[in-house]
Amino acid sequence: MSKELIRLEDCSMAFDGELVLDSIDLCIKDSEFLTLLGPSGCGKTTTLRIIGGFQKPSSGTVLFDGVRINDVPPYKRQVNTVFQRYALFPHLDVYDNIAFGLRIAKLPEPELSMRVGEMLEMTGLKGFEERKVDSLSGGQMQRVAIARALVNRPKVLLLDEPLGALDLRLRKDMQNELKRIQQQLGITFIYVTHDQEEALTMSDTVVVMDKGKIQQIGTPEDVYNEPENAFVADFIGESNIIDGIMAADYQVEFFGKKFVCEDKGFGPREPVDVVIRPEDIDIVPADAGHLCGTVTNITFKGVHYDIIVDFKGFKWLIQSTDYQPIGEYIGIRLNPNDIHIMKKSVYSGMFGDYSSYSAEYDEISDSDIEYEDIEEETLYEE
Amino acid sequence: MRAFTRAFTVLILIFLYIPMIILGIASLSSGTDVAVFKEFTLNNYGELFRDAVLLPLLLNSVILAVSSSLLATVIGTAAAVGIHRMSGRLRSITMTLTNIPLTNPEIVTGVSLALLFAFVGRAMKTNNVMGFLTLLIAHITFNLPYVILSVLPKLRQMDIHLSEAAMDLGCTPIQAFFKVVMPEIMPGIISGALMSFTMSLDDFVISYFVYGAKYITLPVEIYNYTKRPLQPKIYALFTLLFIVILLVMILMNILQARDIKNRRRIRPPDIISKLRRAGS
Numbered sequence: 001m002s003k004e005l006i007r008l009e010d011c012s013m014a015f016d017g018e019l020v021l022d023s024i025d026l027c028i029k030d031s032e033f034l035t036l037l038g039p040s041g042c043g044k045t046t047t048l049r050i051i052g053g054f055q056k057p058s059s060g061t062v063l064f065d066g067v068r069i070n071d072v073p074p075y076k077r078q079v080n081t082v083f084q085r086y087a088l089f090p091h092l093d094v095y096d097n098i099a100f101g102l103r104i105a106k107l108p109e110p111e112l113s114m115r116v117g118e119m120l121e122m123t124g125l126k127g128f129e130e131r132k133v134d135s136l137s138g139g140q141m142q143r144v145a146i147a148r149a150l151v152n153r154p155k156v157l158l159l160d161e162p163l164g165a166l167d168l169r170l171r172k173d174m175q176n177e178l179k180r181i182q183q184q185l186g187i188t189f190i191y192v193t194h195d196q197e198e199a200l201t202m203s204d205t206v207v208v209m210d211k212g213k214i215q216q217i218g219t220p221e222d223v224y225n226e227p228e229n230a231f232v233a234d235f236i237g238e239s240n241i242i243d244g245i246m247a248a249d250y251q252v253e254f255f256g257k258k259f260v261c262e263d264k265g266f267g268p269r270e271p272v273d274v275v276i277r278p279e280d281i282d283i284v285p286a287d288a289g290h291l292c293g294t295v296t297n298i299t300f301k302g303v304h305y306d307i308i309v310d311f312k313g314f315k316w317l318i319q320s321t322d323y324q325p326i327g328e329y330i331g332i333r334l335n336p337n338d339i340h341i342m343k344k345s346v347y348s349g350m351f352g353d354y355s356s357y358s359a360e361y362d363e364i365s366d367s368d369i370e371y372e373d374i375e376e377e378t379l380y381e382e
Numbered sequence: 383m384r385a386f387t388r389a390f391t392v393l394i395l396i397f398l399y400i401p402m403i404i405l406g407i408a409s410l411s412s413g414t415d416v417a418v419f420k421e422f423t424l425n426n427y428g429e430l431f432r433d434a435v436l437l438p439l440l441l442n443s444v445i446l447a448v449s450s451s452l453l454a455t456v457i458g459t460a461a462a463v464g465i466h467r468m469s470g471r472l473r474s475i476t477m478t479l480t481n482i483p484l485t486n487p488e489i490v491t492g493v494s495l496a497l498l499f500a501f502v503g504r505a506m507k508t509n510n511v512m513g514f515l516t517l518l519i520a521h522i523t524f525n526l527p528y529v530i531l532s533v534l535p536k537l538r539q540m541d542i543h544l545s546e547a548a549m550d551l552g553c554t555p556i557q558a559f560f561k562v563v564m565p566e567i568m569p570g571i572i573s574g575a576l577m578s579f580t581m582s583l584d585d586f587v588i589s590y591f592v593y594g595a596k597y598i599t600l601p602v603e604i605y606n607y608t609k610r611p612l613q614p615k616i617y618a619l620f621t622l623l624f625i626v627i628l629l630v631m632i633l634m635n636i637l638q639a640r641d642i643k644n645r646r647r648i649r650p651p652d653i654i655s656k657l658r659r660a661g662s
């Protein structure tokens with residue numbers, strides 16, 4: 001687990017003078033599940049393509065097992081890819097798609113059929129051997145793409161948003177299945193997603209990216225509990241981010257009050273960003289609270305309520321299983337381990353304010369757009 | 383209104399096809415006068431197949447059509463792949479350059495090719511360059527745009543990651559082309575080849591300027607025939623030529639229809655990818 005396999009050193013990528021990757025340094029260990037996480041357009045696919053050999057970095061070094069591979073073409077790398085839209089070969093059936101790599105490697109037929117059989121078994125595609133790939137469902141195509149890559153027994157599997165096109169239930173199933181396959185085979189997975197939940201549940205290491213830069217590298221717990229800056233805190237989970245000042249080691253000041261925290265090593269009275277996760281906040285009667293505010297909005301979310309509370313004009317998101325009526329004056333208590341301190345960054349002040357909160361903050365009715373799109377498609381067919 | 387448009391369509395079809403029908407009838411008549419149908423006979427066809435001049439010329443035309451369309455298909459497909467890889471501006475310039483010969487009057491193409499060949503012939507100090515080679519080059523030249531234009535759309539419809547996927551699985555770029563890209567664009571290649579074949583088989587204008595006494599094609603010879611009183615076996619020949627080209631065209635349409643049907647079946651994942659783009 002600890003042996004280094006791939007290393008990107010100071011890799012930058014520019015398209016037509018536009019910097020898409022900015023000095024990426026990344027180390028990927030043998031048989032680890034590493035996820036590149038970030039919003040659309042942040043350079044995840046580009047990073048993956050550099051590792052796969054489809055793109056040469058404008059500058060910097062790519063090392064594989066300590067050897068520089070910048071100029072090694074994709075077909076000579078011990079890496080296989082599951083493409084964003086599968087890229088299955090439409091003129092071949094499922095079996096021949098999976099056997100493709102082994103046929104190129106001129107594997108003898110008996111061993112080839114044995115290995116393809118193994119893959120069909122592992123991905124649950126037994127019985128689909130002779131199906132045309134375009135007659136498969138999204139989930140099945142996904143499995144073919146995975147089998148087609150893994151049958152070559154690569155050292156590293158690259159996956160570019162492999163579950164993006166699947167519906168929620170199928171996505172959860174496939175997440176578990178991918179994780180199982182990765183552990184069973186013990187290969188390195190480099191996984192690209194913009195879905196933070198997916199990243200947290202599947203990965204050993206999460207690499208958070210934005211605007212072509214790596215914002216943080218760490219275990220899922222690290223990036224959630226100890227976000228490096230306001231971007232990470234906001235992108236991964238929900239966060240209230242407040243301006244604060246370090247009064248002393250283990251003591252932070254915000255809203256004119258001093259709170260005990262677990263962070264130290266800041267300069268005297270250094271301005272900082274204070275992160276408080278909505279689920280860590282305890283609601284208490286107003287007279288027992290560290291801070292008091294008024295409930296301005298409450299939304300039922302199933303497991304909990306999303307409660308918006310106005311503290312002196314700054315709105316916080318609090319998640320609680322108890323209902324609070326709108327207009328209620330409540331207090332909150334913050335324990336030292338509920339408060340996380342971050343250094344100021346370019347992202348300070350951009351995130352973590354729920355003043356413009358609307359109930360559909362998850363996704364602005366994604367399903368409506370999809371529906372319209374399908375209708376349009378069918379119209380054109382006529 | 384509906385009845386009117388229908389009648390109009392029928393009228394147009396009659397106009398388009400009546401010459402061919404008359405020709406077909408004439409080829410089956412025993413007289414020499416097109417205006418009067420004497421009696422039904424296959425004699426004209428019999429005579430045609432015994433003709434010692436026309437048959438070798440037909441063979442000439444077929445050999446030229448097959449070789450020029452095959453070569454144009456190979457060169458045109460390679461060119462299409464090259465154009466497809468070009469970036470925006472360069473591609474549109476190349477496309478315009480490719481399209482111009484399509485609208486260029488054939489007679490202009492013919493004359494300019496003839497001038498070119500004469501010039502080259504002079505440079506090589508041979509006073510008779512015109513022959514199979516000049517015909518072949520000329521035919522490849524005017525066939526190329528048709529091949530390029532039928533292959534390019536297939537390349538555009540193809541998932542751009544297919545050849546990367548092939549290379550990912552161990553193919554060199556050349557293997558990736560033959561194992562993955564070519565099967566995908568095959569319908570375009572075939573229709574380009576068929577179109578070239580028919581264009582080449584019945585070309586007269588351009589051939590007229592670049593043929594030599596050593597190698598005469600059927601359409602050129604037929605033109606010479608029309609200066610003299612027409613023999614009925616020529617009608618038979620025209621009819622056969624028309625039928626061959628008609629058959630090739632029908633074949634092309636069937637292939638295209640089948641291709642479209644195949645594409646329909648690929649729609650579901652297409653929609654999914656569309657949704658993904660709309661969603662994220």
Ligand SMILES: Nc1ncnc2c1ncn2[C@@H]1O[C@H](COP(=O)(O)OP(=O)(O)O)[C@@H](O)[C@H]1O
Nearest residue numbers: 015016020038039040041042043044045046047
């Ligand atoms: N071949 C290319 N030419 C020009 N720009 C590109 C190319 N590939 C990617 N980009 C740009 O690079 C940026 C990052 O792209 P990408 O790596 O695909 O992001 P992500 O996968 O994180 O969504 C985008 O702004 C994209 O437009």
Ligand SMILES: [Mg+2]
Nearest residue numbers: 041044045046
């Ligand atoms: Mg991407």
